Amino acid sequence: MPEMHDHAHMHGSSAPTPPEAPREPGARPRLKDHLVWPAIALFIICAITTAALGATNALTADPIAKQLALAKNEARQAALQAASFEPIDLAALQAADPNGYAAALGTGKRAFSEASYGNDASGATTGLVVLVDTRGYADGLQIMIGIAADGTVSGIRVLADSETPGLGKKIRDDAFLKGLLGKPTANGFAVAKLATGDVVPVDAVTGATISSKALIDAVNAVARLNALLQKGGA
Amino acid sequence: MKALIAILFTSILVDNFVLSKFLGICPFLGVSKNLNTAMGMSVAVIFVMLLSTAITWPLYMLVLVPLHVTFLYTLVFILSIAALVQFVETIMKKSMPPLYKALGIYLPLITTNCAVLGVTVLNIDKQYDFLQSMFNSLGVGVGFMLALFLFAGVRSRVDKADVPKFLKGLPITLIAASLVSLSFFGFKGMIEKLFG
Amino acid sequence: MAEKKSWISEITKGFVKENPVLRLILGTCPTLAVTTSVENGIGMGIAATFVLIGSNVAISALRKFIPDKVRIPAYITIIAGFVTIVQLLLKAFVPALDKALGIFIPLIVVNCIILARAEMFANKNPVGASALDGLGMGLGFTTALIVMGTIREVLGNGTLLGHPIPVLQNGGMIEPILIFVLAPGGFFVFGLLVATAQRLSDGIDRRAVAKGLKKAGARPECENCAAAPGCAGCGPLPTGGEG
Numbered sequence: 001m002p003e004m005h006d007h008a009h010m011h012g013s014s015a016p017t018p019p020e021a022p023r024e025p026g027a028r029p030r031l032k033d034h035l036v037w038p039a040i041a042l043f044i045i046c047a048i049t050t051a052a053l054g055a056t057n058a059l060t061a062d063p064i065a066k067q068l069a070l071a072k073n074e075a076r077q078a079a080l081q082a083a084s085f086e087p088i089d090l091a092a093l094q095a096a097d098p099n100g101y102a103a104a105l106g107t108g109k110r111a112f113s114e115a116s117y118g119n120d121a122s123g124a125t126t127g128l129v130v131l132v133d134t135r136g137y138a139d140g141l142q143i144m145i146g147i148a149a150d151g152t153v154s155g156i157r158v159l160a161d162s163e164t165p166g167l168g169k170k171i172r173d174d175a176f177l178k179g180l181l182g183k184p185t186a187n188g189f190a191v192a193k194l195a196t197g198d199v200v201p202v203d204a205v206t207g208a209t210i211s212s213k214a215l216i217d218a219v220n221a222v223a224r225l226n227a228l229l230q231k232g233g234a
Numbered sequence: 235m236k237a238l239i240a241i242l243f244t245s246i247l248v249d250n251f252v253l254s255k256f257l258g259i260c261p262f263l264g265v266s267k268n269l270n271t272a273m274g275m276s277v278a279v280i281f282v283m284l285l286s287t288a289i290t291w292p293l294y295m296l297v298l299v300p301l302h303v304t305f306l307y308t309l310v311f312i313l314s315i316a317a318l319v320q321f322v323e324t325i326m327k328k329s330m331p332p333l334y335k336a337l338g339i340y341l342p343l344i345t346t347n348c349a350v351l352g353v354t355v356l357n358i359d360k361q362y363d364f365l366q367s368m369f370n371s372l373g374v375g376v377g378f379m380l381a382l383f384l385f386a387g388v389r390s391r392v393d394k395a396d397v398p399k400f401l402k403g404l405p406i407t408l409i410a411a412s413l414v415s416l417s418f419f420g421f422k423g424m425i426e427k428l429f430g
Numbered sequence: 431m432a433e434k435k436s437w438i439s440e441i442t443k444g445f446v447k448e449n450p451v452l453r454l455i456l457g458t459c460p461t462l463a464v465t466t467s468v469e470n471g472i473g474m475g476i477a478a479t480f481v482l483i484g485s486n487v488a489i490s491a492l493r494k495f496i497p498d499k500v501r502i503p504a505y506i507t508i509i510a511g512f513v514t515i516v517q518l519l520l521k522a523f524v525p526a527l528d529k530a531l532g533i534f535i536p537l538i539v540v541n542c543i544i545l546a547r548a549e550m551f552a553n554k555n556p557v558g559a560s561a562l563d564g565l566g567m568g569l570g571f572t573t574a575l576i577v578m579g580t581i582r583e584v585l586g587n588g589t590l591l592g593h594p595i596p597v598l599q600n601g602g603m604i605e606p607i608l609i610f611v612l613a614p615g616g617f618f619v620f621g622l623l624v625a626t627a628q629r630l631s632d633g634i635d636r637r638a639v640a641k642g643l644k645k646a647g648a649r650p651e652c653e654n655c656a657a658a659p660g661c662a663g664c665g666p667l668p669t670g671g672e673g
Contacts, residue, residue, distance in 0.1 A: 038497040045496070045504050046313075049511035050306065056515050057305045063522035071525065137422060138249070139360065160529070164422075164612070254613050256463040260542060263458070305518060308536045309510040316506055345506075346540040348459045355536055400625050404455065408621030416614040 071159075072131075079155035080129040080146030082118025088229070090115055097228070104224040108217060109135040112225065113142070127154050128229065130222045136171070136214035138162035143215060145222040153180050153219060161211075168211030176205050176212065185223035189216050238369045241362075245373030248424060251349050252381040253415040258349030262378075263407065265340060266386045274337050276382050280375030282322060282344050283353055286315050287371040290354040291364055311354050312345075319345045349378055385414055444570030447634060451574040452627035456542040460534045461575060462616040468591050471579030472572065473527040477516050477535065479568025482544050484512040486564035489552040496553075505548045506539070513539040543567060574623070581619050586610030 034040075076085055090112055094101040105112070113131040120126050127148040134141050140162045148154040158172045170176060179202040180189060187198040191213055195201035204212035251257040258279075265275045290311050298304045323341050326334040334341070344350060353374045357367035388410050397406045450456045460478070464470045488508050489496070496504045517535050520528040528535065538544070547567055552560040584590055588606035597603050609615045 038499040041495065041497050042500045042504055042507070045492075045507050049309065049507050052511055053306060053309070053514050053518075054303075056518050057303075060518040060522040064518070067522065067525045167608070256459050256613065256616065257537075259458040259462060260456075263455070305514060308514050308517065308539055309507065312506055312510050312539050313503065316503055345502075346542055346545060348537050348540050351540050352533060352537060355533055359533065400629065401621070403628075405621040405625035405628075408617050408624065412614040412617035412621065415617055416609075419612075419614070 075131075075144040075157050075159050076116065076118070076129050076146075078157040079144040080118040080127050080148070081120075081154070082126045082129075083121045084119050085116040085129070086119060088115040088117065093229075093232075097232070100228050100231075104221060104228050106217065106221050106224065108214075109139075110218065110221055112221075115225065118146070125149055128222070128226050129155075130225060131159070132218040132221060134214055134218050136161065136163050136211035137168050137208075141211075141214055141218075143218050145219055147185055147222060147226045151186055151226075152182050152184050156180060156215070156219065158215070163211045164208070167205070167208040170205040170208060171211050171215050173205075176203070176215075179203050180216070180219055185219070185226065188220045188223060191216060238366065241366055241369050242373040243424070245370050246377040246380060247418065247421040250377045250381055250418055251352065251374050252378055253411075253418045255352075257352040258347055258378055261340065261343065261347055262382060262385065263404070263411075266382050266389055269383070269386045269390075271336065271340070272382045272386045273379075274333055275340050276375070276379035278322070278337060278341060279344060279347065279350065279378055280372070282315070282319060283350055283371045283375045284368065285318055285322075286311075286350055286354050287357060287367050289314050289318065291357060291367045294358055295364075307355075307358070312351055315350055315354070316345045349374065381414070385411065388414060442566065444566035444568070445573055446627065446630050448567075449570045449574055449627060450543045450546075450567050451571055452624050453631060454543075454546070455624070456546055457571060458620070460537065460541060461571075461578060462613075462620060463534055464531055465575055465579040465582050465616065465619075466611045467530075467583045467587070467589075468576060468579040470527075470530050471575035473524075474531055474534065475568070475572025475575045477520065477531070478538050478541060478543070478571055479565065480516055481509065481512040481538055481541075482547065482568045482571075483561055483564035484515075485509045485544055486547055486552040486560040487557055488512075489548045490555060490557045490560035493553045501553065502545075502549075505545060505553075509544050509548070510539045543571060578616075578619055578623060581623075582610045582615060586612075586615060 073085075076082070090101075111133045113133045115128065115130040118126040118129055127146055129144060129146040132143050132145060134143070138161075140160055142158070142160040144155075144157045144159055146154040146156070156177050161169065161172070163169045163171065183189070183200050187200060189202050190196075190199045191204045191209060192201040202212075202216055204216075245251070249255060252259065252262050261275060261279075265272050293310060293314065294304070294307055298307055298310065319342060323334070326337075326341070353371050356374075357370055360370075362370055389407060392406055392410050401409070444450065446453070448454060451458065451461050457478075460474055464474045485505070485508050489505055492504075492508075513536060516538070517528075520531075520535065547563060551563045555563070580590065584595065585607050586609065588595055607615075610619065
């Protein structure tokens with residue numbers, strides 16, 4: 001006899017089937033008594049549910065798409081002031097110069113999800129904004145990084161992260177990011193205790209060196225991509 | 235290959251479903267009383283996780299995505315898992331009656347184990363390919379087993395101790411779980427060190 | 431259980447006596463995971479309550495139609511339908527909450543509370559009562575989430591609903607205790623809450639027994655007597671013996 005646990009009462013597949021009312025002999029066979037009826041009933045329920053979901057999806061598809069576009073655009077704006085954004089074909093860039101692209105990415109888990117030039121109202125380029133997908137303590141660290149036309153960091157916005165609350169998550173805070181904002185990207189950045197030569201030192205978040213380093217490395221990668229694009233005369 | 239091993243280690247130790255992500259708590263609390271039941275349950279869970287991934291991943295990539303009906307994934311995934319568990323139950327009843335009897339009510343409960351649905355959804359979320367998904371599911375299942383084993387040992391000690399009335403039963407079990415979870419924190423940062 | 435329940439008691443039973451999380455120990459996974467902040471707890475509570483009421487009503491309305499053999503898959507289908515609706519609505523209109531709750535929104539479908547209520551209540555009771563039951567259980571769930579979220583957010587983050595509490599911030603009198611918003615803290619707070627709920631529930635039981643005893647003409651000593659619940663009342667105390 002299986003031991004009845006707290007959850008046993010919620011999943012009574014071993015509970016007895018309540019008996020259906022007996023039929024009078026000679027009565028017409030009911031649909032419910034047919035062997036296939038359970039399967040048909042289940043199919044009907046599935047069909048109705050799917051239809052209802054299809055309807056909901058149709059209603060919400062537009063708002064969802066709008067939300068996604070809004071979030072992306074807002075993030076780009078936070079990283080780089082611009083009137084409009086002009087997307088860059090990263091795939092073509094990688095195909096044209098695979099070594100340069102790989103060198104820009106650098107070592108470690110990192111990818112450029114998208115890149116755009118920012119243009120002001122008159123059409124002049126205000127800078128470059130790139131979405132980097134990388135890993136800190138955990139996967140799923142997405143950072144929008146903007147570099148102004150003068151080569152300084154124009155803005156950084158962490159879009160998504162699974163870092164530790166209270167520690168790694170603090171890389172979102174201004175207290176940490178101000179060590180990077182407005183600084184020239186020409187020589188790269190590094191965590192303060194590891195910075196040598198002309199590399200700009202940045203104070204890491206206390207107790208979250210790995211998360212801090214991931215963000216700093218992402219900024220360096222974008223700086224290298226910026227240099228690569230400028231070399232190509234884009 | 236290195237990436238696959240990294241995924242395996244991450245899901246067993248660093249991102250342990252039970253102790254870090256809070257998935258699979260109900261069976262974790264319920265089954266860890268008895269080491270043998272814990273073993274049987276874990277093996278069943280690993281098996282169901284692997285089979286579920288093998289079914290749901292292709293279903294998502296080869297059916298839902300091309301048809302633009304990805305919003306149906308919750309429905310499709312959970313029904314697949316329910317059907318799978320039913321199937322496993324039937325097979326076990328026929329060919330492994332003692333194990334079937336030992337697991338009793340816990341077998342159908344695997345359907346509502348958030349860890350099983352959780353890992354199938356996670357594989358899609360993380361955009362793993364098929365092989366990575368399978369490795370991830372294997373790791374999650376093994377991590378579940380590891381947590382269950384460790385905890386069964388802790389629980390057998392706790393049950394023999396003199397616990398204040400206020401905390402007797404489930405409360406002291408949960409506090410013990412918090413300490414086991416704390417010990418797993420030691421694994422954070424391990425993946426970067428080992429795999430660069 | 432056979433007595434007629436007022437609709438008020440249908441709703442309030444979910445708060446302490448039959449609190450799904452703290453007494454019935456259902457739905458523990460989302461409780462532990464989303465209570466790092468009160469806001470997330472409230473969001474999850476509302477989402478789950480919506481699914482709970484919806485599925486209870488649907489299953490109750492269809493209870494004569496669904497064949498017994500396939501009732502569990504049928505329930506799962508209906509619940510999954512409501513969960514998907516919630517998912518889509520959140521993605522479209524409250525994307526911040528969708529991001530915060532993440533994987534736990536689709537996981538509402540395996541929240542044991544919902545399936546348990548369907549199996550235990552909705553398939554045996556009319557639509558109105560089922561809706562109230564869903565509401566009551568949902569409110570109980572949300573209450574547990576809010577209580578746990580408050581403890582963890584205040585102690586672990588020094589904020590409440592995102593607003594910093596002066597005394598508990600860095601530089602204030604007490605530093606926030608980080609462990610509370612991490613996994614071990616979740617288990618710990620949950621353990622203490624379960625113990626507290628047990629205490630409260632026992633207290634309610636004892637007071638009900640005492641009330642019943644008073645009616646039957648019992649004495650103060652009877653309150654702690656183990657035989658009290660079944661006792662029909664005693665005669666005069668024998669001298670020097672037990673009551």
